Amino acid sequence: MNKILLIIKREYLSRVRKKSFILMTILGPILMAGILVVPIWLSLQKSEKQKIEVIDESFQFSYISSKDGQRKGLIPENESVHFDYPEIKIEDARAGFYDTDYDAILYVPSNLLNSGQLGINLFYKKQLSNNVQEHIQSNMSKMIYEVMLAQNKVNMNVIKDAKDKSTFTLRTIQLDETGKDKETNTAVNVGIGFACAIAIYFLIFFYGAQVMRGVMEEKTSRIVEVILSSVKPFQLMMGKIIGVAMVGLTQFILWVILTTSIYSIAAATVLKGMDIKQVQQKEEVIRIGQNLDVNHMGKIEHNPVVDLWSKFDNVDMTEILICFVLYFLAGYLLYSALFAAIGSAVDNEAETNQFMLPVTIPLVFSFMIAQFVTQDPQGSLAFWFSMIPLTSPVVMMVRLPFGVPMWELALSISLLIGGFVATTWLAGRIYRTGILMYGKKVSWKELGKWLFYKG
Amino acid sequence: MSSILSAQNIVKKYAAHTALDNVSLEIPSQSIFGLLGPNGAGKTSLIRIINQITGPDSGTVLFEGQKLSPQHIENIGYLPEERGLYKKMEVGEQALYLAQLKGMPKAEAKKKLKDWFDKFDMNAWWNKKVEELSKGMQQKVQFIVTVLHEPKLLILDEPFSGFDPINANLIKNEILSLKEKGSTILFSTHNMGSVEELCDHIALINRSKKILDGPVKEIRKNHKSNTYEIEFSGNMMGFTNSLWTFGKLGEHKMDGDYCKAQVVLTPGSTANQLLESILPVAQIHSFREIIPSMNDIFISKVNAENPLGTKSNFTE
Numbered sequence: 001m002n003k004i005l006l007i008i009k010r011e012y013l014s015r016v017r018k019k020s021f022i023l024m025t026i027l028g029p030i031l032m033a034g035i036l037v038v039p040i041w042l043s044l045q046k047s048e049k050q051k052i053e054v055i056d057e058s059f060q061f062s063y064i065s066s067k068d069g070q071r072k073g074l075i076p077e078n079e080s081v082h083f084d085y086p087e088i089k090i091e092d093a094r095a096g097f098y099d100t101d102y103d104a105i106l107y108v109p110s111n112l113l114n115s116g117q118l119g120i121n122l123f124y125k126k127q128l129s130n131n132v133q134e135h136i137q138s139n140m141s142k143m144i145y146e147v148m149l150a151q152n153k154v155n156m157n158v159i160k161d162a163k164d165k166s167t168f169t170l171r172t173i174q175l176d177e178t179g180k181d182k183e184t185n186t187a188v189n190v191g192i193g194f195a196c197a198i199a200i201y202f203l204i205f206f207y208g209a210q211v212m213r214g215v216m217e218e219k220t221s222r223i224v225e226v227i228l229s230s231v232k233p234f235q236l237m238m239g240k241i242i243g244v245a246m247v248g249l250t251q252f253i254l255w256v257i258l259t260t261s262i263y264s265i266a267a268a269t270v271l272k273g274m275d276i277k278q279v280q281q282k283e284e285v286i287r288i289g290q291n292l293d294v295n296h297m298g299k300i301e302h303n304p305v306v307d308l309w310s311k312f313d314n315v316d317m318t319e320i321l322i323c324f325v326l327y328f329l330a331g332y333l334l335y336s337a338l339f340a341a342i343g344s345a346v347d348n349e350a351e352t353n354q355f356m357l358p359v360t361i362p363l364v365f366s367f368m369i370a371q372f373v374t375q376d377p378q379g380s381l382a383f384w385f386s387m388i389p390l391t392s393p394v395v396m397m398v399r400l401p402f403g404v405p406m407w408e409l410a411l412s413i414s415l416l417i418g419g420f421v422a423t424t425w426l427a428g429r430i431y432r433t434g435i436l437m438y439g440k441k442v443s444w445k446e447l448g449k450w451l452f453y454k455g
Numbered sequence: 456m457s458s459i460l461s462a463q464n465i466v467k468k469y470a471a472h473t474a475l476d477n478v479s480l481e482i483p484s485q486s487i488f489g490l491l492g493p494n495g496a497g498k499t500s501l502i503r504i505i506n507q508i509t510g511p512d513s514g515t516v517l518f519e520g521q522k523l524s525p526q527h528i529e530n531i532g533y534l535p536e537e538r539g540l541y542k543k544m545e546v547g548e549q550a551l552y553l554a555q556l557k558g559m560p561k562a563e564a565k566k567k568l569k570d571w572f573d574k575f576d577m578n579a580w581w582n583k584k585v586e587e588l589s590k591g592m593q594q595k596v597q598f599i600v601t602v603l604h605e606p607k608l609l610i611l612d613e614p615f616s617g618f619d620p621i622n623a624n625l626i627k628n629e630i631l632s633l634k635e636k637g638s639t640i641l642f643s644t645h646n647m648g649s650v651e652e653l654c655d656h657i658a659l660i661n662r663s664k665k666i667l668d669g670p671v672k673e674i675r676k677n678h679k680s681n682t683y684e685i686e687f688s689g690n691m692m693g694f695t696n697s698l699w700t701f702g703k704l705g706e707h708k709m710d711g712d713y714c715k716a717q718v719v720l721t722p723g724s725t726a727n728q729l730l731e732s733i734l735p736v737a738q739i740h741s742f743r744e745i746i747p748s749m750n751d752i753f754i755s756k757v758n759a760e761n762p763l764g765t766k767s768n769f770t771e
Contacts, residue, residue: 006555014544222539226600229506229533230556232525436508449470 004235004242011214011243016250025251029258037266050081050132052122053102055090057110060147061140076139081132094123104128106136113151118144174403189401190374196324196397197370201363204332204393207248208339212352214240215343215435224435233432237344238424241336245329252325323400326413331393334420335359341427344434345442366391370398377402387412389419426451459484459608459639460505465514467500474500475511476663482608482641482656487634489654489671490643491749493757496660498643499536502610505641506533518608529558532606536613536643538597540585547581550600557604564603571599575625590617598626602633609633612643627653647750659753661760671749678752681720682745683729687737688712697736701729717745 015021054073056062062073062085071085083106086093090107097105104124112118120140122128149156173181215237218224227236342355366385373382377399386396386404392412396404433450434442460482467475475497482488492498503509505516507523516523518530541549547568554564572578575595585593594617602609614630615623630640630653642654650657651671658668667674682705687694691714695704701724707716714737720729730742747755 003556006552010552221542222535222537223541225535225537226533226539226553227556228508230528
């Protein structure tokens with residue numbers, strides 16, 4: 001037992017001291033924080049104000065002032081868009097477009113309301129941002145809507161009142177066994193589930209490959225024979241697997257710590273003191289307003305990122321984090337044993353390919369399954385693939401934010417641990433033969449035989 | 456003399472091939488034991504079984520009379536033929552690690568390592584990575600690691616390969632001094648010169664079977680063919696006639712009246728009788744018995760076992 005600790009210590013220290021580990025540890029959180037902060041930062045950025053030339057032949061969006069005879073616009077402006085209403089023909093405007101500093105020409109034909117189809121066009125030099133397009137479209141649509149109601153002598157207030165009273169958002173609340181309510185949001189669940197699944201998939205591959213390369217290094221450098229004269233092959237294999245697992249955990253913990261600190265620093269500086277809670281609250285207010293206003297086509301700009309953030313509170317992040325670590329560890333142990341067996345059976349990296357494929361297929365497959373799982377997280381497909389040890393780490397992480405009964409979690413984890421014990425046993429038998437076998441191209445049949453060799 | 460290691464009726468099979476077929480060995484304490492045999496004969500399989508890297512299919516190995524078990528690992532040191540160290544690891548750290556795996560406490564291992572590094576004048580290597588050392592330097596490090604824990608049984612597989620003559624001599628002296636201190640050395644090699652020089656006992660393995668074993672002196676004595684080489688001046692014809700019934704002329708050559716001849720004694724005759732009979736006819740310059748070298752014995756034994764056409768060639 002003492003010797004396995006020595007092996008774990010060496011495997012751990014030799015990796016943690018590497019430059020690549022330190023680099024990954026530092027770059028990881030920067031990337032993660034970037035993924036979290038950049039969208040928020042971008043969404044809060046005011047883009048450069050767009051100048052748009054409106055050629056309104058229909059006079060639905062502008063009128064001639066009786067005071068000074070000038071045309072006055074009606075389309076609301078905001079911080080990112082400004083409208084001018086010059087008296088100019090569309091042909092001339094088009095011809096002279098590049099001599100002006102306008103970013104776009106908005107053309108409203110004269111027969112707007114009679115043609116049955118609204119032929120409103122926007123000509124641009126460079127693509128306008130979605131926000132600006134959205135702003136133009138929703139405001140103009142709303143204005144036409146009101147005009148049409150008015151033309152038909154419908155009372156605007158009646159409509160508005162009916163809309164307001166009939167509009168609601170369907171709240172989806174999970175009632176758990178303890179009788180507690182848990183409000184969920186499908187998009188957030190899918191997002192969290194997939195993020196965790198991707199992370200598990202990536203980490204298993206990354207650290208599994210490290211185990212494989214470590215085994216191959218020992219085999220090709222021939223030090224394995226010296227070490228095996230002191231310890232059992234199984235001890236060496238497990239020492240390596242556990243050592244690398246601890247490297248993974250260390251990196252993960254450092255990432256969480258660093259990401260959190262970088263994120264809070266970034267949030268403090270980039271968001272200019274605007275606490276995320278404040279953003280959420282502001283957004284909450286906006287959302288309530290929006291619900292009331294839902295079909296009146298947005299006076300309010302919707303910020304999907306901040307909106308998403310506000311829903312994280314509804315997901316049990318502690319449960320997810322604990323399960324993530326559990327599934328990562330158990331899944332890693334299962335796969336890394338197989339990776340170790342592959343590493344022991346081959347003489348060089350090129351030969352690993354034929355054995356890698358069958359090991360990676362279940363992982364890739366579980367990722368494909370994940371898409372169906374999000375559509376029906378409690379279905380039988382989701383259930384079974386979150387039980388099968390080879391696919392459960394990825395599939396269960398996708399299911400988890402939707403809520404998984406305790407007994408299913410327990411069963412899945414137990415099966416995964418059972419699977420890990422089985423693959424480790426299997427891998428150990430291949431390993432102890434393979435690690436001492438040189439210059440022989442190994443086939444699947446050969447590997448099968450090794451399972452039954454006597455120690 | 457009691458034996459430190461006794462292997463009894465060892466059988467080891469791999470799928471279609473038998474690596475060791477009922478091999479038994481007795482390695483006497485405080486001796487240098489040569490394990491000889493052509494490539495693929497089963498030497499490595501046997502060494503791995505003694506090191507408990509693999510187990511035999513049947514048969515037992517006794518270490519100092521006890522059944523070989525993991526507790527004996529600390530008493531065995533192993534230098535494999537294919538040397539290997541972690542290339543990216545520092546020399547000192549690696550040596551400490553391997554010593555601790557053999558069960559040495561860290562402090563003790565460190566102290567002993569320092570002594571060895573002083574002795575071989577390699578203190579400057581301590582913090583170097585193995586890949587920065589030359590091959591010979593790596594070999595030295597590996598040798599130290601093998602003997603550091605002062606094992607009772609030291610298994611050296613081709614210990615001199617990769618060393619220049621000066622370092623090979625250094626290692627040879629270390630091996631002899633380890634023997635003086637009480638270690639037993641199991642020595643696997645193709646180098647017959649070093650066998651004659653160092654080994655007290657040998658075992659010859661060919662095609663999974665042991666075909667010869669015993670003390671080196673005895674084996675050479677048993678394999679001598681009562682052949683004498685005589686150098687003399689005189690008449691070859693007279694010499695041949697004078698042999699009488701005591702001997703039979705073998706290979707011979709003449710250079711003027713200087714002759715060199717090999718004579719095989721007829722059974723029942725002695726060297727003295729032969730000498731007496733030729734004294735009157737020849738002026739004798741030298742008279743010596745030809746004792747076969749281990750190399751000759753090795754080749755003749757292996758070739759006698761193997762069918763024609765698969766003759767092994769062992770001249771080194």
